[in-house]
Amino acid sequence: xxxxxxxxxxxxxxxxxxxxxxxxxxxxxxxxxxxxxxxxxxxxxxxxxxxxxxxxxxxxxxxxxxxxxxxxxxxxxxxxxxxxxxxxxxxxxxxxxxxxxxxxxxxxxxxxxxxxxxxxxxxxxxxxxxxxxxxxxxxxxxxxxxxxxxxxxxxxxxxxxxxxxxxxxxxxxxxxxxxxxxxxxxxxxxxxxxxxxxxxxxxxxxxxxxxxxxxxxxxxxxxxxxxxxxxxxxxxxxxxxxxxxxxxxxxxxxxxxxxxxxxxxxxxxxxxxxxxxxxxxxxxxxxxxxxxxxxxxxxxxxxxxxxxxxxxxxxxxxxxxxxxxxxxxxxxxxxxxxxxxxxxxxxxxxxxxxxxxxxxxxxxxxxxxxxxxxxxxxxxxxxxxxxxxxxxxxxxxxxxxxxxxxxxxxxxxxxxxxxxxxxxxxxxxxxxxxxxxxxxxxxxxxxxxxxxxxxxxxxxxxxxxxxxxxxxxxxxxxxxxxxxxxxxxxxxxxxxxxxxxxxxxxxxxxxxxxxxxxxxxxxxxxxxxxxxxxxxxxxxxxxxxxxxxxxxxxxxxxxxxxxxxxxxxxxxxxxxxxxxxxxxxxxxxxxxxxxxxxxxxxxxxxxxxxxxxxxxxxxxxxxxxxxxxxxx
Amino acid sequence: xxxxxxxxxxxxxxxxxxxxxxxxxxxxxxxxxxxxxxxxxxxxxxxxxxxxxxxxxxxxxxxxxxxxxxxxxxxxxxxxxxxxxxxxxxxxxxxxxxxxxxxxxxxxxxxxxxxxxxxxxxxxxxxxxxxxxxxxxxxxxxxxxxxxxxxxxxxxxxxxxxxxxxxxxxxxxxxxxxxxxxxxxxxxxxxxxxxxxxxxxxxxxxxxxxxxxxxxxxxxxxxxxxxxxxxxxxxxxxxxxxxxxxxxxxxxxxxxxxxxxxxxxxxxxxxxxxxxxxxxxxxxxxxxxxxxxxxxxxxx
Numbered sequence: 001x002x003x004x005x006x007x008x009x010x011x012x013x014x015x016x017x018x019x020x021x022x023x024x025x026x027x028x029x030x031x032x033x034x035x036x037x038x039x040x041x042x043x044x045x046x047x048x049x050x051x052x053x054x055x056x057x058x059x060x061x062x063x064x065x066x067x068x069x070x071x072x073x074x075x076x077x078x079x080x081x082x083x084x085x086x087x088x089x090x091x092x093x094x095x096x097x098x099x100x101x102x103x104x105x106x107x108x109x110x111x112x113x114x115x116x117x118x119x120x121x122x123x124x125x126x127x128x129x130x131x132x133x134x135x136x137x138x139x140x141x142x143x144x145x146x147x148x149x150x151x152x153x154x155x156x157x158x159x160x161x162x163x164x165x166x167x168x169x170x171x172x173x174x175x176x177x178x179x180x181x182x183x184x185x186x187x188x189x190x191x192x193x194x195x196x197x198x199x200x201x202x203x204x205x206x207x208x209x210x211x212x213x214x215x216x217x218x219x220x221x222x223x224x225x226x227x228x229x230x231x232x233x234x235x236x237x238x239x240x241x242x243x244x245x246x247x248x249x250x251x252x253x254x255x256x257x258x259x260x261x262x263x264x265x266x267x268x269x270x271x272x273x274x275x276x277x278x279x280x281x282x283x284x285x286x287x288x289x290x291x292x293x294x295x296x297x298x299x300x301x302x303x304x305x306x307x308x309x310x311x312x313x314x315x316x317x318x319x320x321x322x323x324x325x326x327x328x329x330x331x332x333x334x335x336x337x338x339x340x341x342x343x344x345x346x347x348x349x350x351x352x353x354x355x356x357x358x359x360x361x362x363x364x365x366x367x368x369x370x371x372x373x374x375x376x377x378x379x380x381x382x383x384x385x386x387x388x389x390x391x392x393x394x395x396x397x398x399x400x401x402x403x404x405x406x407x408x409x410x411x412x413x414x415x416x417x418x419x420x421x422x423x424x425x426x427x428x429x430x431x432x433x434x435x436x437x438x439x440x441x442x443x444x445x446x447x448x449x450x451x452x453x454x455x456x457x458x459x460x461x462x463x464x465x466x467x468x469x470x471x472x473x474x475x476x477x478x479x480x481x482x483x484x485x486x487x488x489x490x491x492x493x494x495x496x497x498x499x500x501x502x503x504x505x506x507x508x509x510x511x512x513x514x515x516x517x518x519x520x521x522x523x524x525x526x527x528x529x530x531x532x533x534x535x536x537x538x539x540x541x542x543x544x545x546x547x548x549x550x551x552x553x554x555x556x557x558x559x560x561x562x563x564x565x566x567x568x569x570x571x572x573x574x575x576x577x578x579x580x581x582x583x584x585x586x587x588x589x590x591x592x593x594x595x596x597x598x599x600x601x602x603x604x605x606x607x608x609x610x611x612x613x614x615x616x617x618x619x620x621x622x623x624x625x626x627x628x629x630x631x632x
Numbered sequence: 633x634x635x636x637x638x639x640x641x642x643x644x645x646x647x648x649x650x651x652x653x654x655x656x657x658x659x660x661x662x663x664x665x666x667x668x669x670x671x672x673x674x675x676x677x678x679x680x681x682x683x684x685x686x687x688x689x690x691x692x693x694x695x696x697x698x699x700x701x702x703x704x705x706x707x708x709x710x711x712x713x714x715x716x717x718x719x720x721x722x723x724x725x726x727x728x729x730x731x732x733x734x735x736x737x738x739x740x741x742x743x744x745x746x747x748x749x750x751x752x753x754x755x756x757x758x759x760x761x762x763x764x765x766x767x768x769x770x771x772x773x774x775x776x777x778x779x780x781x782x783x784x785x786x787x788x789x790x791x792x793x794x795x796x797x798x799x800x801x802x803x804x805x806x807x808x809x810x811x812x813x814x815x816x817x818x819x820x821x822x823x824x825x826x827x828x829x830x831x832x833x834x835x836x837x838x839x840x841x842x843x844x845x846x847x848x849x850x851x852x853x854x855x856x857x858x859x860x861x862x863x864x865x866x867x868x869x870x871x872x873x874x875x876x877x878x879x880x881x882x883x884x885x886x887x888x889x890x891x892x893x894x895x896x897x898x899x900x901x902x903x904x905x906x907x908x909x910x911x912x913x914x915x916x917x918x919x920x921x922x923x924x925x926x927x928x929x930x931x932x
Binding site: 011012015016018019022023024025026027096097098099100101103107108110113122123125126129130236238239242243251252254255256260262264265266271293294295301303305306307309320344356358359360361413414417418419421426427428431 | 649830
């Protein structure tokens with residue numbers, strides 16, 4: 001009889017002492033990795049069943065489902081317990097990350113159930129990110145497969161320190177020790193090669209229940225623990241985290257009144273006590289912890305993993321996104337990093353495009369450079385890559401728009417793991433693991449100049465701005481821009497016209513017309529325009545600038561209100577009909593690749609300040625309209 | 633250095649507080665859906681902890697069907713007052729006008745009062761993030777629900793368009809008109825909820841405790857006759873010692889016979905019981921994947 005069932009007596013006879021022991025349970029989060037055929041769902045179903053997490057009504061449903069669509073004949077198909085959504089029940093595969101719960105006397109467990117198919121690296125990385133342990137399932141009949149290597153690599157990459165090699169379906173190989181030993185030896189050779197120092201191998205049968213909760217009589221030769229016993233005793237990451245220096249990413253500043261200012265957040269590492277000296281990063285200001293405030297009263301100590309509110313003894317600036325750290329071992333601050341990037345979106349990564357980067361409690365704007373290499377997750381080979389597409393993993397340089405406090409991912413998941421968010425769709429498009437800083441913040445200082453930008457503008461008696469014209473090739477941008485500049489010159493305004501074709505002859509002559517190069521083209525033009533507005537000029541630009549993200553990036557570089565988006569709206573047919581430079585004809589003939597409107601997209605502005613419909617007005621009228629709108 | 637090992641309840645508590653604070657930091661107009669059940673009670677308690685000494689910086693919203701138990705209305709008003717929070721109550725005006733009730737209108741009752749009522753209330757106040765007390769262990773389709781669950785402008789949930797959630801880093805960005813449902817109790821089980829209520833001494837509706845109550849048995853459910861709107865079909869209400877494992881509209885919520893009058897006794901019963909929690913709710917019985925369908929339509 002399973003030992004979990006014995007607790008029923010205690011529950012029935014002395015519920016108070018049962019509750020007392022259960023209030024001291026710890027929690028372990030783990031993931032199971034394996035393919036459809038490895039019996040992963042069966043194993044999880046078995047764990048739930050053996051720990052009595054299945055109720056009678058669920059069991060009744062399971063039994064009827066097993067007969068109707070199960071794969072085990074008249075026997076219970078445990079896999080049906082955990083295959084959730086209707087769509088995947090029909091397909092017979094799990095398609096996402098699902099979380100399951102069960103508990104024993106000693107621990108509560110949260111299992112992230114992740115599918116094993118190649119295309120779902122994204123799901124496995126997601127499930128692994130919160131796990132302390134990974135169970136890698138192997139079919140005893142098949143041994144170490146490509147997917148075993150892939151799962152192990154990903155688990156290791158994401159920082160899981162405890163690996164369990166569960167050699168399943170031992171019942172189908174006659175519980176043969178030689179089969180098990182051979183698989184373990186194969187796996188050890190592979191594990192060594194990717195830096196997995198230790199793992200625990202257990203021969204099991206999920207279907208028959210061997211070595212799951214109870215030691216297998218058929219495999220008396222196995223002298224290690226059962227799977228459940230191992231899960232109950234393995235050391236938790238939280239113990240290791242507490243031994244590290246104190247770090248608290250500030251999540252929310254609590255200011256109910258003038259007399260109270262608390263910094264709320266979840267402790268990422270270490271311990272904290274009242275009186276501890278701390279340093280706030282990136283500002284570098286120091287103070288001491290005055291109080292640890294909770295609803296139950298002030299505390300003497302708080303540890304990694306707890307969500308707390310700290311009061312400091314000095315009134316120093318500290319806001320969301322900053323990190324309060326032990327004064328003697330503060331975190332590093334930088335704005336450029338080498339990182340592993342895991343791409344998670346259908347749309348491939350665009351090198352140079354600005355994405356939101358969220359790390360800890362801070363969100364900043366960041367760009368990812370062209371990858372140094374991509375990793376083949378099956379062979380661990382490094383491949384050359386220009387970009388990363390869905391489920392690709394690569395190493396690249398990340399540049400943020402300001403200094404951020406961080407730690408290498410191998411030291412801290414909280415301070416070294418980040419997500420990338422598309423600025424247009426708001427989707428989570430990637431995840432990243434910081435390796436190290438490439439450029440430390442303390443080495444570069446912004447040169448403060450004595451003559452300010454407002455002085456430059458005042459001398460010219462004008463408000464600097466950027467008139468950003470966007471539209472298809474041949475829409476009339478350059479013509480209109482030229483006329484606008486002439487009109488402004490007549491009004492004694494100091495202007496400068498940046499034209500797409502001209503810039504590509506000089507500043508940007510190293511760039512082509514791929515998506516990544518187009519992004520870089522616009523970024524450089526944005527930077528130049530920004531310098532010119534600092535000098536007090538009215539800048540007029542005429543670039544196709546086909547992507548919304550980059551136009552928004554440039555808007556973000558400028559002072560609020562200085563970026564004026566002007567949409568030169570000419571339908572494709574019309575622009576193609578005019579074809580002043582003969583480019584459309586070439587593109588249609590296939591002689592010109594990546595031509596906007598033909599084989600490269602144009603994303604029209606959603607809310608431009610000014611729209612010029614060139615089918616309704618000529619260039620002169622358009623220029624007049626623009627000038628009158630801006631300088632009434 | 634002494635290592636302080638956190639218990640599973642301490643870790644679940646910290647996770648929920650982290651989520652609550654994250655939403656308050658990133659959303660423009662958060663709200664907490666408050667259904668007066670035990671999960672809501674725990675969620676409200678966690679909110680008090682997360683923002684102490686400030687009161688939770690968002691209102692409570694009760695999407696009312698007018699058919700809840702009387703004890704629930706009493707606790708609702710008291711709990712909001714004690715927490716120092718504004719309580720918003722929304723009743724779907726169309727449902728009021730049409731006199732929608734659980735006796736005559738079947739699943740339309742849930743659709744109009746709850747599903748439509750919730751959408752109306754969120755749109756009316758412009759809330760862009762709503763905390764809910766749902767747990768992943770309640771039902772199979774919820775096992776894959778994200779903690780930050782993204783909804784389109786028409787409040788639809790698309791299981792294929794859910795964002796990956798890594799570490800404790802939640803993506804709360806959205807376009808205007810889109811919203812999020814956020815579930816701080818995602819990783820709690822029914823047992824965790826009860827243990828926490830016990831440990832933290834959280835006030836819950838008396839209906840969770842056994843008492844002699846007037847009941848009738850109809851369609852396999854033991855229903856409590858909570859007020860005189862209950863149309864008796866020749867049945868004679870019988871006083872039975874019963875309690876409720878889950879609370880909703882009284883004509884739709886099945887009671888269980890019980891003598892458990894203390895929290896430990898409730899937990900004891902729960903641990904020794906052999907049927908799952910949601911079995912007492914009529915809503916799930918329609919079909920195997922009914923909850924998933926309801927979710928896609930915007931039911932919480």
